[in-house]
Structure formats: C-alpha cells, structure tokens
Amino acid sequence: MPDATTPRPARAADAADAPAFGPGRRLQAMLDVEVALAEALAAASVIPASSVGPIRGAARAEHFDHVALEAAARDAGNPVIPMVSALIALVARTDPVAAGHVHWGATSQDVLDTALVLQLRDSVGDTVDALTSAADAAADLAARYAGTPMAGRTWLQQATPITFGLKALGWMSGLDRARERLAAARNAASDLQFGGATGTLSSLGGAAAEVAAVLGARLGLRVPDTAWHTERSRVADLATALGVTCGVLGKIGRDLTLLGQTEIGEVTEPSTPGRGGSSTMPHKHNPVASVRAVAASVRAPGLVATVLAAMAQEHERAAGGWQAEWDTLPALAMLTLDSACTVAGVLPALRVDDARMRANLDAAGGVARAEGLASALAPCVGRTEASRLVSDACADAAVGGRTLEEVASAMPGIRAHLDAGAIAAALNPAALTAGCPALVERALTARRHDRKGSRHG
C-alpha cells in the first residue's frame, strides 16, 4: 500500500503548472474520494461490485458545471451536497442502481476533509521539494563563500565581521528545519476522514471498519482511531508548519532586500528583461523575488491565526470554525509553495559582490572591527578599560573621518600595549573571521551525513 511517506517522483514541471489547489482540483479530489469509497464499499460487499464502474466513469471533474456547483454550494452549506447530487444524476443516466450507491455511509465532511488532505499532501509535497532545492542552494553558497568576509550586522548596524558563507549557513539551517517539520506535519496530517454523520459510521454497521481500511488503503491515507471532524489538530499543525516555513523564507527575503540596497549592494537578485523594472525609472531593478518572500511572511501569520482560531469547534460538526478553514488552508498552502519556489529559484542565481562586502567593512572607519581591538587590549588593561579605550577611538574615528586603525595607532593608551602591526592584525577581517570556514564545514558535513540517512517528501 502506498502511504504518505512514500517518496514522490521528481516533478517534471514547475509545481505552479499543476497546482494542487488550482481551479477544479477540489472537485476532482472530492470525486476521487467518492470513487475510492465505492470501491471500498464493494470490497466490503456493502454495495455490488457492478456499481463501481459507473461511479468511476462519471466521476471526472470535466463532466460537471463548476460554476453551478459553486453557486449551489452557497445555499447548501457545503460543496459536497451539490456535487453528490450531480454525481448521482450523472451515474443514474447509465446505471440507476449504482446511482443509489453513491456516497453511501459518508457525511459531507468525510469527503471534503479527505479531499483536502489529498490536495494538501500534493501541495505540501511540492513545497517540501522546493525547500530541499532552496536548502541545497544555500548550502552551496555556504560552501563557496565560507571564507568571504562581510560585515555582520546587528540592530541594522555593523557589528563584527562574519563571512557570507556563515550567513548562508543560517539560511540553510532554517530551510532544513522548516523542511523537516513540514514533511513531518504533512505525514501526520495524512489521515483519512471517515466517520459518517457523527463519527459512529452507524449506517455501515459491522462493515464500517473494513470499508474504512480499504478506503484508506486506496487513497494512501492512515485510518485513525476516531473521526476528527471537530478535532482539528492535524490540519492546524500542518498550517502552523506552513506558517513557520513562510517565516524562514521571509527572513531570507528580508536579508536579501537589505543586502541589495543601493548603498550596500553586496548581494543582488539577477536582473532580466521584464523582471523587477519600474514603470517610470529606467535604472530600477527591484528585488521582486525577495519581496515576494517577505510579503508571504507578512501574510502567513494571519492565515495561521485563522486556522488556530477556528479550532474550538462545536460538538460533532462545527458551526463556523470548519467553514472558516475552507478558503484559508488552500490560500496558506499556495502562498507557502509560491514563496518556497521563489526562494529556491533566486538563491542559485544571486549575484554576490565580494568586493562590495570588503569595501563596506571599511565603512565608518572600520569601526565594526572594534571588538577585535578590544579583545587584543583586554589581556593588557582589563576588559572594562579596553572597552573604554576602544569606544573612545571609535568615537574619534566617526567624528574625524579617519579609520579606526589610524586613530588607534595614534592613541598613547593603546600604543602603550600594542604596536602598529598588532593593531592592524587585531583589525584584520580575515583574522576576525578565521574560525568561520571550519564552522561552516562542520555544519555541512553534518548535513551530508543527515541527508544520507533520511528521505524527505
């Protein structure tokens, strides 16, 4: 039996070409559930085997009038009721007996939830794949730039030097974590919904367990111990994993928008015709991919909050909460997939300007390397006095337009302990980031090791 953890074949085309939540996909997913249900009912001898064929033959989305079904769903209260009516009518044309066996034993929510799970499994699977690509691209950046110094920045101020590889390692780390959580949540949510009106499957009598087992097997879904019509932790958990994923991607987008500022220009998105231009300014190359990821991270929290707020559902079927999920979960899944694909697309194509990185380290007189000088002085004068001396030097550098190295070299309180060479060495970005390559390499090695032992998506 195929199950939720079975590796899916690599997608030949962009997930955007055949989105799991595209037009008509929900209808087909619901029809798929009805077909599998008929098969399971026949396997358990609840309905005759002869009824399966006519149901299967009719259950194709292209046979239905989507627009009319959507309109009817509004009054009916859910989209399953008109779909079932239309399916029965369609089956009845060829086999009136089979028509009487459509949707037997199931409640609307069984079909709608199971169809949702099928769609989420596809969509989130694509997202997991995109995260894998993005993480691999970040790992490549980490490896390639493990020793390339740039300014580390805290509170949007230059702090101490890092390497670009270390920054990319942070992105990779977030992407890997998001992928693992998302894959786990996807698997945990791959449960059949099948309980009948109130979870008892009473209309199937003694055949209930067998029907459920076959139905789950047909669809590649686990059969849980009890229906989860109003116990929404499966979908809520998956929604939160999508939200965290958008946050991880948004952090990367934010870093990229900041690194690509005109005044910084260290890492920029590729510029191609028709991409990121302005309607008025000839020189603009807007970071459209990065901004897309940031925007998704602004939108996702509200969507996640909606799914969480919808959890306190009434009794055996909700009066508001479940219905609030209907548009929200697809929107969240599509948003996350789009953000993941966008980041996976842009990371391998980034233009990295290590000269600008180096030049920016000299901004404001190179004060961002002050920690190195303080560390060198501390053993001589104590940490507090070292900090005071260097702080004074930084202030002088900022005011006087000189470099920290020049100022420090001219300060008796510093020169008493360090000669010019020692000062230069203490302020050397390469020295201050000397540990970075090993740090990066260790993490990449651990990642390669982990990847050998696991499969995602």
Place this chain on the structure above:
Amino acid sequence: MPDATTPRPARAADAADAPAFGPGRRLQAMLDVEVALAEALAAASVIPASSVGPIRGAARAEHFDHVALEAAARDAGNPVIPMVSALIALVARTDPVAAGHVHWGATSQDVLDTALVLQLRDSVGDTVDALTSAADAAADLAARYAGTPMAGRTWLQQATPITFGLKALGWMSGLDRARERLAAARNAASDLQFGGATGTLSSLGGAAAEVAAVLGARLGLRVPDTAWHTERSRVADLATALGVTCGVLGKIGRDLTLLGQTEIGEVTEPSTPGRGGSSTMPHKHNPVASVRAVAASVRAPGLVATVLAAMAQEHERAAGGWQAEWDTLPALAMLTLDSACTVAGVLPALRVDDARMRANLDAAGGVARAEGLASALAPCVGRTEASRLVSDACADAAVGGRTLEEVASAMPGIRAHLDAGAIAAALNPAALTAGCPALVERALTARRHDRKGSRHG
C-alpha cells in the same frame, strides 16, 4: 464634482452579481485610472487633447489578455507594469503619439492604489447598504417582539428574563455602529494616490498640482496633501472597520446558531429546498446563513492583522508590506460584503417561536427568574440573606425536579415574608421584563431621529 460622500443609487440587483472585486474588475479599475490621468494631463496641457481619445478607446478590460497579464505581473513585480505595456501597444496601433502619453508622470503604485480605492468604494458602499438593510430588519424585530419574554443567557446559562425585542435591539445597535464606522472609514479612505515615483511628482514640474486636482475630480476622490504610498493608515483603518463589521455580524450569527439548537428552537432560519440540508440526514436544516456570518468573523481578524502587520513599510515604497495587502484587502472586503448580505437576507425571514421562548423560561424549574424573587425578599431580610435563601431554593428545585415557585412557596424562610401571590408575581417573566418595551421604544425613536438627519453610503 461627485465625491465620496455622494449617495449612490439603490442597487437594482444583488451586489454579488457585479462584485467590485470580481474577475477583471481590478484591470478595468486600473484602466479607468489611466484614462482619467490622460484627461487630467490634457486639461493641464501636459499632453495634447488629441491623445485622450485613443487612450480612452483602448482602455477596456475586454481588450486585454487577463491571464497573460497576471502571469507577467509575477515577474514584473506588480500588475501595473504589464498593463501599461499592453495599453501602450494597443494605443500605438491607432495613435503612436498618444501611446507615448500613456501613464505619464504616474508610478505603478499610483495606479494600483487608486484603482483599489475605487474598488473599495464600490464594495464597501454595497456593504454599507447591506448593513442598513440588516439594521432595519433588526429594528423591525425589536419593535415586533419588544414585549415577548425569553430567557436572557449569560455564560450560556439562563440568567434573568429579557424580551426578544431587547436582544434584537442589541443586534441593531451593533449594525448601526458598524455601518456608521464603515461609512466614515470608506469616506476617509477615498483619497487619490498620486505622487510619482517617490511622492514628488517631479516629472510633471509645475503642472503637478493641476493634474492631481483634475484627476481627483474625475474619479470623485479627494486630493491629499501628500502621497500615501507608505503611509497606510487609510486602507488599514478601512480594513479594521471591515473587521469590526464582521465581528458585529458574527455575534448575530452566533446568537442565531445558539437560539436554533434543537433543544432550544426559539429562532430558526427559514428552511427551503436545497438549503441547509444534509448529505445523509433527512431531518437536518442547518443554519447555513448564521454559520456563514460566524465563519466570516473567524476569518476577518487574521486578514485585518495582516493589513496592520503590513503597515511598517520602508521609505517611499514598501519591500513586502504593500505587496502583502494585494490579496488581503480584496478578500476582506468580499468576505464582509458576503457576511453583511447574508445577515441582511436572513434577519427578515427568521422564524420566531414565542411559545418555545416561554417554555424554555420554565426550564430547570424556572430558576432563571430567581433574581426577581431575591429582589422581592431583599427589603425584608437584607440582600445577602435573600440571596442565600433563593440560592437554596434554586438548588432544591434543581435536585428535586420541582419548580422554583413550588420550592419557594414551601420554604418557611421565604413564606414568612412573601405569600404565594407575591412569590408568583416575583417570578412572573412579564413583570421581570416590564421595562423592556419602553427601553426598546426609546432606542427606536432615537434611531428614527438620527436617521432623518444623516445619510449613509
């Protein structure tokens, strides 16, 4: 000049038939802005008058390939850029000179924001109308049932009697407040966006002010003192008014779902074929309208939060926040309109069962009227002792299956101060709600007075 506060003609058909955010409507709204811009530019002699006609002639949504434009918008970073390109190409077929005058002086966000304002003005106008209908229906209920006793319920327990009119008055009050706030926010948000790339309109030189004034007049929008590309309080304020509206509607929906419970059955939605049925249970009449309003109130907070979270936008054009608004504001506006129309539709059609209301007041031995008995006793024995005596009586009634009146009449501690008639009078729901009709009437009179002096929507 028409302005944002001009009353709109009553809508002949359901707003749902021509939704302001329906397919193609944004494109047409953007094109409308481009036409008005051309007119304004010509009025200010920035472009020749002869360029206006060709632009106006081309600027119809049906001339464009929506799908291709949407796809191009993704890479371009916004939907205006490909729209402008396509419009230029279309105009150029008939008038190459006019083609060079398309979109002159504007930035993409000028067009997209102004188009949004136009769409919101329409959509929110419809919502204001629906709220008026709903409030009128609630006022009718308040008037009709001003003296119809029912159980007041606190913490989902019967408390003291109210009348159904008083409850409906509360709904009306919320609807009126929501309508006023929404109308005010709609008006406050009806500002032209027009600043060019960074708010300076520098490419229009000295003609800028005149172009802006004419453009605003053409579109019926105020011209603000400065561009609001990244000062989003207008749209954020409108979004929050929509959110509050969904909350007001959700409260009504929640009350209706609770009142319609099988065990309570005091107020129910009308039942018609194809509406609110179940796919398996022949007896079900689900409260689909009420639940729709509840579900909207679950969804709106997350959408509002997104708009608020998007407000901290960067410099003169956002790198994420503005973009996060694009799908969110339309979704919120449509959701609120749908909820308002749904409630406006269901309120006049409610089935009110005053016999059930009266019968339910006798539930649990009629203990919900205990406050009346305590009030009658308090002057005799003090409030604390009165409360204690009545509390004991309630407990006995609950345990023994007798009515509070029976129990109280048999308690010496009570009978020492009140005779049977006094006890019965103290527990009479009509007496306990005697003040309600006047309370309702006063509020309805005030409302009629207010309505004479104001116009909404």
Place this chain on the structure above:
Amino acid sequence: MPDATTPRPARAADAADAPAFGPGRRLQAMLDVEVALAEALAAASVIPASSVGPIRGAARAEHFDHVALEAAARDAGNPVIPMVSALIALVARTDPVAAGHVHWGATSQDVLDTALVLQLRDSVGDTVDALTSAADAAADLAARYAGTPMAGRTWLQQATPITFGLKALGWMSGLDRARERLAAARNAASDLQFGGATGTLSSLGGAAAEVAAVLGARLGLRVPDTAWHTERSRVADLATALGVTCGVLGKIGRDLTLLGQTEIGEVTEPSTPGRGGSSTMPHKHNPVASVRAVAASVRAPGLVATVLAAMAQEHERAAGGWQAEWDTLPALAMLTLDSACTVAGVLPALRVDDARMRANLDAAGGVARAEGLASALAPCVGRTEASRLVSDACADAAVGGRTLEEVASAMPGIRAHLDAGAIAAALNPAALTAGCPALVERALTARRHDRKGSRHG
C-alpha cells in the same frame, strides 16, 4: 549529561505555585546562564577556575534590584546589559579579577535566548504533564461512558446519536496529539544559543567549540551547528505547538459550555462555594473552567501570529522582531499552561447526567434518529425515496408535536415496508450507537500500547 528529553520528576505542587515565568524568574535564568558560562570558560581554560566561585556566589536574583534593572533595560535596549553591569559590580566587591571574567565571549542575545529556552523547558514541561493528566481523565470518561447514548450534534443541531464515551474519546485524541507535538517541539527547541555578537564566537578563538560544548552540557541543552539569533524556527515552532494546544483545549471548553447550557444540562462543571457564582443571580453556576479554556483559545492565535510575524529578522540581530517576542512567548506559555491545568482539573470532576442525555434524544420528537429509519427503508425503496419519506415524517413530527416514531408508524409509505417493531428498532438509540463501545475500546487499547513504549515530558 542531563538532556531535554530526560523525564522530570513529578511535580509535588501545582505548577502555578512556581511558574517558570513568574516575577524574578527571568533574571535568575539569565544569572544561571552566566554562571554556567563562567564554568565553561574555566573548563576551557579561558578564564581561571578561581573566577567561577565569586560569579556563582553573586548570581542570585535576590541580590538584585529588579525594578531598577527593568527600568534600565528600557534604555539599554535589552535586560541583559544592566544585569551584566550589576553582576560585574557585585562580583567586583569580592573579586575584581573575577568581575572581569563575567559574560566573557557572549552577546546579550546568547544570554536572553538561552534563559528563555530554560524557562520554556520548565513551563512547557509542566504543560505536557497537565496534558497527560487531562488526556488520562478523558480516557477515563471514554471508558466509563462508552455505551451511554447522547445526541450527536452537527451545526448545533441534533444529528445522529453517539455515546458520551465517543465524544470523550475525541477529546482524548486531541489532548494526546497536542501533548506529543508539544513534547517534540519542546525538545527541538532545547538548543543552546551561543554565538557571540554575530555568531562567529570570534572573541573566544580556538576555545569556542569547547566552551560551547561544556556550556550546553551544564544547562542540559544541545549545541547546534550555528547560532540561531535570527533563525527563529525553534521558538516559532514551539509557539505554534502551544497555539495548537490551546485550540485543542478550547474545543473541549466549547463542548462543555454547550453541554452545560440550562436547556441541555448533560455535563456540568462541579459547583463549589466561591466558584462560578454571580454577583447578582443566586441560581448561577457559571462554567468558569470551560470558559477559561475557550478564552485561552481566543487569545492564543494572536500571540502565535505575533511570533510568526516576528520571524523575518534582519541580518545577525533583529531590529524589531526579536524584541516583539519578549513579552509574547512568556504570555503564550503561561496562557497554555493555565488552560491545560484548568482542563486537567475539571475533566475528572465533571458531573455527567445520562438521564438528561437520554431525555434530550427525544427532543423535537426524536428526529435526530431519522438516519436509522432512512437506513432501514433504503433497501426497500432506494435511498432517495427513503430520504424523502423520512424527511416528510420529520417535518410532520416537528409541526404536529408528535414523535417521529408515531408519525412514521402512521405513514402508509413507510408501513408498507416496516412494521411497528422494525420502526422502533430503527429508531432505538442503543442500536444506533451499538458500534461505539468497540470503537472506544479499540482506541483505548491502542493508547495503552503506545504509552508503554513512550515517555512524554
């Protein structure tokens, strides 16, 4: 080495007595980190062993002026800076050399994040314990009432009969899932934060890895491959697990408030003096515990959304996002713990009234059992005709004040196929819920099996 998965001893007293986020606890947690850091630095010979004692001796929250530290934190930008200054001053009184070794190599965020992780580990550990208790109580209810019929309710309408045990099983299922996710997220978040200013630990040179390893071991925290100053998926993931937990608890609270309505009265909270009374109504026993859980489920989504919205953090230290977590994560952790303890406290004490359950099944003429009658008719007349006949019978019963059984028995279209006994049998709640006990037992058996093989919290 103790680690995050080590079982903690059962708590002798209520977690509320010593809340991990109570006053002064953050300060002590930060001081604990500083002590462990000194120990690790000494172990790696970065500072002399003689400096550890004085630091350890000073690092007790009661030695500090909390109020002054909080005030200073505001200007300083974070609470670590004034804490470190005060700690240095305190150590300096006894050992000026040791004072120079305080906080060596760490950045403020290293201390604040690690302290947060320690507090979350405690607080969430208590929550996991409370969820275990609550799930056990729900399992007890499921076992005890596995065969007790009650109305299943969908859209707040009676649907088909269930048993109370089946409903409790749903609660248990949610609680178990929440507990597992929360325990996993707690473990996944139990990572040391230690990277120095920008994640390079450059000021520790070659000793960095050893210091980190010892520091992690001392605190029982894993040492991650790279600092997570701005990669917030750990805390975000934990926050979402807390949010899902509040949702699961809120569903139980909502069910309880609904079941306890005066008109339903099937399951009620225990009533004790000083609990759930009204300031004016002697008869009220408000469901304060259930409402507490519902209220928490209303609050949690917004707090979770905040943590998610804070994820897109800038470079190596955030300029807004991290700071937004400070009050939010503790509030969320405390809220969830309170909700879990509340539900764990109320579930074992519920008063279950099976007579009311049975009586309510007869409400509205017992139409909620209509599915049984339709199932019995379907083999005779086909499902559609069966549904139509029963629907008519339900309508007659609702209008005429008769029971569905009476109406059905008098309808020729039904009596042609079913005799009185068959109709009665088809409408017997016990028969309609006959499968429930086995369903419950199977799930409880599986749970006992799972619990043998795992340890939580």
Place this chain on the structure above:
Amino acid sequence: MPDATTPRPARAADAADAPAFGPGRRLQAMLDVEVALAEALAAASVIPASSVGPIRGAARAEHFDHVALEAAARDAGNPVIPMVSALIALVARTDPVAAGHVHWGATSQDVLDTALVLQLRDSVGDTVDALTSAADAAADLAARYAGTPMAGRTWLQQATPITFGLKALGWMSGLDRARERLAAARNAASDLQFGGATGTLSSLGGAAAEVAAVLGARLGLRVPDTAWHTERSRVADLATALGVTCGVLGKIGRDLTLLGQTEIGEVTEPSTPGRGGSSTMPHKHNPVASVRAVAASVRAPGLVATVLAAMAQEHERAAGGWQAEWDTLPALAMLTLDSACTVAGVLPALRVDDARMRANLDAAGGVARAEGLASALAPCVGRTEASRLVSDACADAAVGGRTLEEVASAMPGIRAHLDAGAIAAALNPAALTAGCPALVERALTARRHDRKGSRHG
C-alpha cells in the same frame, strides 16, 4: 457635566509614571464605579443617602489585598465578585446597612467594563497627547528640511530624489491621522456600561433610567440606549485605532532603523551613556527607540486580532470572548502608549546628517537621478526611446564605476539632444526636488489651519 471630549490638562509628568493600567489601577477604577453607583442610587432614592459615605470611605484600593483578590478572581470567574465581597465586608465594619447597598442593581460586567472604559479613557488620552507631540516634532522636521535633498527609496533601492522634509511630512501625516482616529474612537467608546444581569436593569424597576443618567454624569460617560455587554464594537473599534496607531509609529521606526544603518547614516538616534550600547561591542549605538516602535508594530496586530476574534459573543454575556479581552486590551493600550511616547521622545532629538544624504545620492554613480535625464530626453526622442537610452547609461555606469553624468555625456544618442549643461541640470538633485518645499509648506499651512479649529484629547 464633564464629558469624554473635555480637554484634559497637559500632563506634568511622563504618562509612564502613572500608567492607567499600572498595578492596582483596575481595582481602584472598579471601586470608583461602585462609589459613583452608590451616589447615583442615592440620588434616585433607591438607597438612603447615608449609605454613600461609608461606601466611599471604604472604596480605596490600598485597603484591599490585591494578591488575595486576584487569586479569588480565578475561581470566581471575574475580579468583580471578590472585590464586591471584600468591599461589603469592609463597609459592614462601619455601617452594616450601607454594606447591603453596595453594588445594588449592577452586574459584574457593568463594573468591569465601565472601569475598563475609565482606564482606557486615561491611557488613550495620554497616547493622543503623545501623538500630538510626535506630529509636532515631525512637522518641525518637515519645515526645517523641506529643501534638503536625499535619496527617495523604493523597494529598498534608490529611486528619485526627495527631500528629508517630504519624508518627515509623511510621518506627520500618519501621526495626525492616527491621533484623530484615536481621539474619535476614544470618545465613541466612552459609554457607560450599565444593564444589570441581562441588560434590563429589572432590579431597579422604574428608577433604572435615573440611576443610569446620574451614574454616567458622575463618571463623565455617555449613557447608551442599550447595554453593550456582548455588543463589543466600542472596544473593538478603539482596539483597532490603537493597532493602526502602532502601525503608523512602526513605519517611522522602520524608516529610522534603515536611515541609521552604518552604510547610510543619514539620520541617527541620539546616543547617550547607558542607551543603545552593546554588551560586547564598544562602537555600537543601537537604535533602541526606533526598534521599540517597530517591535510594537509587530505585536499590535495579534492583539487587535484577538479583540476582533472575541467579538462573536454569546447571548447576554460571553462564554470566552469577553474573558479573552481582559488581558489583551490593557496590553494593547500600554503598548501603544509606550510606542507613542518613544517616538515622541526620539523625533525631536534626531541627528540629521545632510552631508551623508547628499553623498548617498551619488551612490552607484548617481543613477537614482535617472528619471530626470529621461524626462529631459523624452520630448526629443519619445518616452520609450528616452527610457532605453537612460537605462543603457545606467547599466554602463553601474558596470564601469563611472557616474551617470559622465556616461551620459559620452553617449552620442544622448549628446545629440542634450549638451553637457543640460545633462548636468537634468541630474541635479536640487532641481529634481524643486517642488518639495512648496508641497511641504502647503501641507503645513493646512495643518496649522486645521489645528486652530479643533481640539484633540
């Protein structure tokens, strides 16, 4: 009678010194309501005038054990019940008769909601004052720097030049709008809550209206037509106005953090000892005020969403929604006040570096002024060709390390139409921002005019 719109005297000290939501303030506010209620009851002859004094004498927060009351509130379900019990006990010591008149006719929510309104009126009044200060400071910046060129930035890329005054004008505009909305929402929410258990005030009989009128007058609150126990649009609307305010402030904070980046350095927060330092880096001056405003804008949306999500309240008293407001509204009010005070404090103290502004305009060869060159060329070669030529020039400038002016001057396609002087003029930032001073002055004049005719808060 004082009312909600009465101007409050200027605050002598920082609002933070006496926060409306500080410890004990809610208790005192509740006691104030009880005193005013006693006065109103006496005025309407419901209770003897002699009972007022003893109640007033006892009703001081310092007479109560806050901790014990909070603990009791948990079980009681709300904080009013134990407060009333304690107040009765305290009054009874001196006047047992008066003790029997405490809290007469009111329900807990009457007291808690009215106390909340009193606290919100104070807190939001302080926020309105702070916004006024902040807007005035922004207006000063707008006036002073109306003609100071700097780079306008869109998508975090340099776009076309603006002046710093224009940017500050945008801040001012947002602050003014936020202040007006907040003042209006504060006024609209200044309604008495007084309805008794279910809004009927039945226990006061015919005296109800008079008691309510006097009570409202005493507290300076309007008396609404009907109780708003579960119609929460007043507080929800105020909450949303607070949320929008945080967004407006967050936008300013975000701009400031970006402008203060080491590589940009155009506008920086003042640096003082003990403010914005780092625990490890001597050179750091973190923008703590700006980040505080950003962090508040990250937190507010979730809090607002909670208040909105809580609106769908049940019947006459909520079972979860109202309770979810209790901690949320104070947190939101305090957060907004803090953010407003922070921004009001930092704006007048900003260090503006116009030399850096000018220098940054030359970044990347001054390509940000490309629009000016394109505008100059457009009349000669058409807009499309002009855009193409300038785009090429920008690309060459970016690659070759030359300025746009140098490149353009060397391009035959450009020089054919513009001589060197014309090119220089087209690229002159002063020329490109020539319209800004008038734009700023017009807006400031309009503001002065508006301010004369209005009073806020």
